[in-house]
Amino acid sequence: MAVLTMAKAINDGLRAAMERDPKVLVMGEDVGKLGGVFRVTDGLQKDFGEQRVLDTPLAESGIIGTAVGLAIRGFRPVCEIQFDGFVFPGYDQIVSQLAKLHFRSQGKVPMPVVVRIPFGGGIGAVEHHSESPEALFAHVAGLKVVACSNADDAYWMIQQAIASDDPVIFFEPKRRYWDKAEVDVSATPPPLHTSRLVRPGSALTLVGYGPVLKTCLEAATAAAADGTELEVIDLRTLSPLDLDPVFDSVRRTGRLVVVAEAPSEVSVAAEVAARVQEQCFHSLEAPVLRVTGFDTPYPPSKCEEDFLPDLDRVLDAVDRSLGW
Amino acid sequence: MSVPQSWTPVTSADTAVPTHDQVVAGLKATDEGGADLVQLLTPEGERVTDPRFDRYAADIDLDTLKNLYRDMVLVRRFDREGNALQRQGQLGIWVPLLGQEAAQVGSGRALAPQDMAFPSYREHGVAWTRGVDPTDLLGIFRGTDHGTWDPIEKRFHLYTIVIGNQCLNATGYAMGQKFEGKVGDGSDAEATICYFGDGATSQGDVHEGFVWAAVYDAPVVFYCQNNQWAISEPTERQTRVPLYKRAQGYGFPGIRVDGNDVLACLAVTRWALEECRTGNGPVLVEAFTYRMDAHTTSDDPTRYRLADELELWKLKDPIERVRVNLVREHGVEQGFFDGIQAEADELAARFRQFCVDMPPPAPDRMFSKVYAEPSPTLEAQREAFLAYHASFEGA
Numbered sequence: 030m031a032v033l034t035m036a037k038a039i040n041d042g043l044r045a046a047m048e049r050d051p052k053v054l055v056m057g058e059d060v061g062k063l064g065g066v067f068r069v070t071d072g073l074q075k076d077f078g079e080q081r082v083l084d085t086p087l088a089e090s091g092i093i094g095t096a097v098g099l100a101i102r103g104f105r106p107v108c109e110i111q112f113d114g115f116v117f118p119g120y121d122q123i124v125s126q127l128a129k130l131h132f133r134s135q136g137k138v139p140m141p142v143v144v145r146i147p148f149g150g151g152i153g154a155v156e157h158h159s160e161s162p163e164a165l166f167a168h169v170a171g172l173k174v175v176a177c178s179n180a181d182d183a184y185w186m187i188q189q190a191i192a193s194d195d196p197v198i199f200f201e202p203k204r205r206y207w208d209k210a211e212v213d214v215s216a217t218p219p220p221l222h223t224s225r226l227v228r229p230g231s232a233l234t235l236v237g238y239g240p241v242l243k244t245c246l247e248a249a250t251a252a253a254a255d256g257t258e259l260e261v262i263d264l265r266t267l268s269p270l271d272l273d274p275v276f277d278s279v280r281r282t283g284r285l286v287v288v289a290e291a292p293s294e295v296s297v298a299a300e301v302a303a304r305v306q307e308q309c310f311h312s313l314e315a316p317v318l319r320v321t322g323f324d325t326p327y328p329p330s331k332c333e334e335d336f337l338p339d340l341d342r343v344l345d346a347v348d349r350s351l352g353w
Numbered sequence: 354m355s356v357p358q359s360w361t362p363v364t365s366a367d368t369a370v371p372t373h374d375q376v377v378a379g380l381k382a383t384d385e386g387g388a389d390l391v392q393l394l395t396p397e398g399e400r401v402t403d404p405r406f407d408r409y410a411a412d413i414d415l416d417t418l419k420n421l422y423r424d425m426v427l428v429r430r431f432d433r434e435g436n437a438l439q440r441q442g443q444l445g446i447w448v449p450l451l452g453q454e455a456a457q458v459g460s461g462r463a464l465a466p467q468d469m470a471f472p473s474y475r476e477h478g479v480a481w482t483r484g485v486d487p488t489d490l491l492g493i494f495r496g497t498d499h500g501t502w503d504p505i506e507k508r509f510h511l512y513t514i515v516i517g518n519q520c521l522n523a524t525g526y527a528m529g530q531k532f533e534g535k536v537g538d539g540s541d542a543e544a545t546i547c548y549f550g551d552g553a554t555s556q557g558d559v560h561e562g563f564v565w566a567a568v569y570d571a572p573v574v575f576y577c578q579n580n581q582w583a584i585s586e587p588t589e590r591q592t593r594v595p596l597y598k599r600a601q602g603y604g605f606p607g608i609r610v611d612g613n614d615v616l617a618c619l620a621v622t623r624w625a626l627e628e629c630r631t632g633n634g635p636v637l638v639e640a641f642t643y644r645m646d647a648h649t650t651s652d653d654p655t656r657y658r659l660a661d662e663l664e665l666w667k668l669k670d671p672i673e674r675v676r677v678n679l680v681r682e683h684g685v686e687q688g689f690f691d692g693i694q695a696e697a698d699e700l701a702a703r704f705r706q707f708c709v710d711m712p713p714p715a716p717d718r719m720f721s722k723v724y725a726e727p728s729p730t731l732e733a734q735r736e737a738f739l740a741y742h743a744s745f746e747g748a
């Protein structure tokens with residue numbers, strides 16, 4: 030059992046996947062000598078060479094578009110998009126080719142491509158470096174979308190994403206890159222597209238993913254000090270959603286608060302709320318509440334403390350639900 | 354503030370109708386390929402020599418030339434049938450290639466079996482050369498599928514409709530060929546060819562494809578069919594310089610070939626592919642041709658281009674010049690041409706019959722193969738839809 034930062038855990042996961050399969054390539058801006066701006070690919074080019082770890086020209090459509098071509102050739106590219114806000118030049122290739130080729134070819138051309146995107150705020154960055162665009166991908170048929178929340182999950186999920194024959198958009202919560210956790214490299218991980226109950230409780234269900242999972246767990250600890258046991262579920266997979274554990278939980282607790290950094294309108298959180306009311310209508314004791322970013326562009330960083338869901342906002346929503 | 358003369362809005366009544374000189378200038382703009390145009394067969398069917406490219410056509414004997422003629426006649430015939438099927442309501446749309454038979458057949462026949470081709474959506478002639486049966490194209494335009502051939506087996510990727518996307522996909526594929534050591538002097542050396550049009554050259558993906566191919570020395574031939582029109586927009590709306598000259602800025606060779614000359618297209622593409630296979634790629638080829646029909650069956654070219662232009666290009670017809678050459682230089686008799694025409698009509702009849710016999714897709718076709726590993730959410734939707742669908746049975 031090793032204690033690793035999430036960045037190192039993903040690095041180890043990438044290394045394990047590259048050792049296992051010579052068709053796995055890592056490609057992106059500055060992923061080679063520099064090891065990526067977050068050092069997630071540190072040392073990989075040194076050990077696997079420039080044909081397995083490609084420092085690419087500075088063009089996101091090029092990264093995705095050539096990865097599609099490499100996948101047609103039989104490679105399994107892992108693309109790094111430097112920051113969430115820079116993915117959009119590549120969005121056309123993701124939506125028009127990456128997501129659709131399996132369907133267009135009726136299975137003759139699989140697209141085993143992973144697009145890693147550091148996402149979310151909380152690092153005091155300039156514009157375009159703190160966004161949560163996951164709904165834009167979860168909405169696209171043909172893509173699978175996941176978000177890791179801790180080092181242990183990240184180590185396994187990146188390997189499972191690479192092994193998937195479907196294109197996977199892999200969101201990494203950048204403000205948690207340096208959080209450490211125990212990683213059991215001999216464990217048998219749960220399947221990639223499953224959500225996970227991470228803290229049992231009976232009073233209310235708290236669902237989150239990515240960077241806010243830690244916030245949810247802190248809220249559960251704080252509530253427990255007041256004698257309220259919150260059940261916390263890490264969604265992990267945003268497309269397809271795995272909501273059966275959420276339905277089970279809500280049927281027991283009768284209350285649900287969904288937490289996410291992304292704006293609330295037409296969001297993953299909105300989809301969770303809609304599906305829970307479809308499946309758990311008679312179990313609900315209160316409306317499903319959402320604690321999210323606001324429906325604004327990501328603000329200047331001096332405002333982000335107010336933009337991001339924090340402990341107090343989550344607990345406020347918990348109180349409102351319980352007081353219904 | 355003074356305004357440059359050329360910026361002054363045109364308002365006077367006498368400029369509304371183009372002058373004779375303007376008409377001629379416009380015709381020349383699309384008609385003349387310029388001094389650098391590679392040509393082996395003139396519009397009059399005369400075989401001319403080219404010191405650089407003759408050797409790439411040296412093995413073209415009479416039988417091969419006859420086969421190229423046959424290819425073009427058959428391709429044109431089923432293309433015309435496609436137009437007719439759309440007019441009769443059997444197809445939702447057809448994308449005609451009329452006029453581009455030489456550009457497509459010449460380049461397609463230059464490919465070795467191991468080479469890979471990435472088409473746009475007008476490359477029915479290239480599809481033909483890759484052994485894709487024309488009936489495999491029909492579903493795209495009838496609305497039953499998105500192309501039924503196996504792109505890996507045929508080494509002919511599925512049609513790409515978003516303009517320019519395939520230039521990056523082709524470049525990535527070519528990078529893979531290089532990473533696998535398939536570039537060099539070996540008999541198993543490979544190259545990739547990427548088809549796109551003059552309009553696509555304005556797309557960022559084409560620019561990025563050029564950049565990537567250049568920095569990775571990818572074995573890809575960028576084959577631009579400049580048919581002069583991107584729907585209603587002439588090439589001058591896309592570029593200030595002749596398209597083939599753009600390659601220089603990216604650091605690889607660009608060449609302009611007479612796109613209505615099947616021999617020149619074959620020879621130049623053979624050269625370009627050889628350059629790529631031996632590690633001297635990428636290469637840009639501009640096949641200078643003309644879209645003799647509409648952009649698609651939904652288009653109306655009379656709204657934006659002069660009928661004279663079409664008449665001029667009819668004199669440069671890609672098929673007619675080969676026919677004239679076969680007759681004049683090789684004494685080929687009428688019986689051969691009649692035989693090809695009969696074969697073309699048979700192909701068209703089979704094409705038509707296949708089209709009208711195509712069954713509609715099954716109700717749950719839309720759920721098929723969205724993912725390699727099925728999504729439980731989507732499976733649930735599919736089951737619910739089928740149950741809903743079944744509820745109408747017997748009603």
